[in-house]
Amino acid sequence: MKELKFYGGIGLVMVLAFGAIWMIKKHSGPKMEIAPHSNNSPLFEANDKPMTIFLKAVEAENGRPYNVTAVIRQSKSRYNQMKQAVLAFLHGPRTGKFQVPVPEGMELNEYYFTPSGTAVVDLSTAKIKTESFGFYEEAVFIRGVIEVMAKNFFEVKQVKVLVDGQDAPTLGGHYALGTSDTSAPVTATAGTK
Numbered sequence: 001m002k003e004l005k006f007y008g009g010i011g012l013v014m015v016l017a018f019g020a021i022w023m024i025k026k027h028s029g030p031k032m033e034i035a036p037h038s039n040n041s042p043l044f045e046a047n048d049k050p051m052t053i054f055l056k057a058v059e060a061e062n063g064r065p066y067n068v069t070a071v072i073r074q075s076k077s078r079y080n081q082m083k084q085a086v087l088a089f090l091h092g093p094r095t096g097k098f099q100v101p102v103p104e105g106m107e108l109n110e111y112y113f114t115p116s117g118t119a120v121v122d123l124s125t126a127k128i129k130t131e132s133f134g135f136y137e138e139a140v141f142i143r144g145v146i147e148v149m150a151k152n153f154f155e156v157k158q159v160k161v162l163v164d165g166q167d168a169p170t171l172g173g174h175y176a177l178g179t180s181d182t183s184a185p186v187t188a189t190a191g192t193k
Helices: 002-027 078-090 135-152
Strands: 050-059 065-073 107-113 118-124 158-163 179-181
Touching: 050 078, 050 135, 065 078, 078 107, 078 135, 118 135, 135 158
Parallel strands: 118 158
Antiparallel strands: 050 065, 107 118, 158 179
């Protein structure tokens, strides 16, 4: 009888251990599920209503951050609205008092939105002049992407920046990339106004 209880206890411990190992393997590491979207469909229709969004810009004289507005279209798809916002930021004003902190040559390869709320912005840096894109410019740009997505779309919980479809340690060689929690505090370098 004691042997039966002993072996039953060992069996229970083994089942629990294997269950714990299975759960750890199943839930270890972030698995990004990218929702498929058709690249052939337009981002909006001609009769879609305008929608005002906020873009992160900097004052040309002193580099202080400001919010400026841009207009996109209220397409039927929230994904399409998000992609329009990324494009509006990348092609925002580069002259005048307030300018977007986007280096010339930065291009969008693709935009994805995962079921878990991660906005994935895949950028091409091939045409950027790296000598004009230092740590500060890179940090302000990344923070701008995060704020454009988080402040305009409540569904966005995290922002992930890829370089040519790949995880990269940096965008332009200076600022470490990774998935950013949009609720993280803003640093003094790339503050908000």
